[in-house]
Amino acid sequence: MSHLLEVTSLEGGYGSVKIINGIDLYIDKGEFVTIIGPNGCGKSTFIKIIFGIATYYGGSVMHKDSEVSGWRTDSLVNRGIAYVPQVDNVFQSLSVKENLEMGGIQLSKPLLEERIERALQMFEDLRPRMNDVAASLSGGQRQMLAISRALINDPDFLLLDEPTAALSPLYQQQIIERIDALRTKGITVLIVEQNARLSLSRSDRGYIFSNGKVVHTAPASEILVDPQINEYFLGTKKD
Ligand SMILES: Nc1ncnc2c1ncn2[C@@H]1O[C@H](COP(=O)(O)OP(=O)(O)OP(=O)(O)O)[C@@H](O)[C@H]1O
Ligand SMILES: [Mg+2]
Incomplete structure (x- = not known):
């Protein structure tokens, strides 16, 4: 193969x-x-x-x-194919939720919500931070957000x-x-x-x-x- x-x-x-x-x-x-x-x-x-x-x-x-x-x-x-860059991989001034939504702007709302839920199941630490701006996350949480965002397109x-x-x-x-x-x-x-x-x-x-x-x-x-x-x-x- x-x-x-x-x-x-x-x-x-x-x-x-x-x-x-x-x-x-x-x-x-x-x-x-x-x-x-x-x-x-x-x-x-x-x-x-x-x-x-x-x-x-x-x-x-x-x-x-x-x-x-x-x-x-x-x-x-x-x-x-998805890519998580080395630097500047989240929008600092947007909330966690908005960052995830940006990852799937072309998706229908129900599908986007389903994908966000699936990403959160992999990265539960983000769930309580959904409405916080990305800049307020710890370094590790920010990487989790960047990876979650890349996963939104399945x-x-x-x-x-x-x-x-x-x-x-x-x-x-x-x-x-x-x-x-x-x-x-x-x-x-x-x-x-x-x-x-x-x-x-x-x-x-x-x-x-x-x-x-x-x-x-x-x-x-x-x-x-x-x-x-x-x-x-x-x-x-x-x-
Ligand atoms: N936008 C750019 N324009 C021109 N040269 C660049 C650009 N970005 C990186 N370079 C140069 O390309 C070379 C390779 O850089 P690259 O970022 O791919 O290395 P790397 O192996 O990822 O390094 P690091 O471990 O520091 O991340 C370096 O000499 C760097 O200066
Ligand atoms: Mg590099």
Whole structure:
């Protein structure tokens, strides 16, 4: 069977600035896959090219056996792909409820309400905060809101960019657990994470990026015990 997403020789960047230099990556239905790599190596840019918000130059992006490289974001959303950006992923001055409604402006009111209810069942912490502005939420709750908003369109493939950045260890753990739980709802997860050990501990496979390329890929269980990778990326260097 073909992969849910298969990226081959992808190149792209911002305008004429090339950042991604030929990336091969795939993800199968139901997988949880983590991308790690140093700051500025192109992790966010890679996700943005797939989602149609950074410039696509060349290569192939196959989604469910269709070539979708260079497609517009709204067409990708209609295919069931959702994206939670690394920064500015909620409207701070709007309420939690309004943020969720913004996620599904094209839906009928009953369907929107049903989807909001379903998101709240995954992220119960938001329920008592529905009428509060997003700016008043804790960092962890804000990430829950951003993820909930992405779920309103009923995606089956979620792209997440550093959802645990700047959160307390307790929230980091909670967020990754909730994301993992999305798999029981039929959602495939491709995530970029600085908290590599935490994310890889829930992942099937991992990719390591450097300078806009994949430098290593392996099952997460192997990456977690690889001494060289541990030294550079997993924060366990001893000396
Ligand atoms: N809008 C932009 N226009 C031009 N260059 C950009 C833009 N955004 C990012 N870059 C550059 O692209 C390169 C890759 O950035 P990117 O954000 O993809 O890295 P990253 O791996 O996600 O890093 P981090 O771990 O810090 O989030 C960097 O050199 C960055 O300065
Ligand atoms: Mg980034």
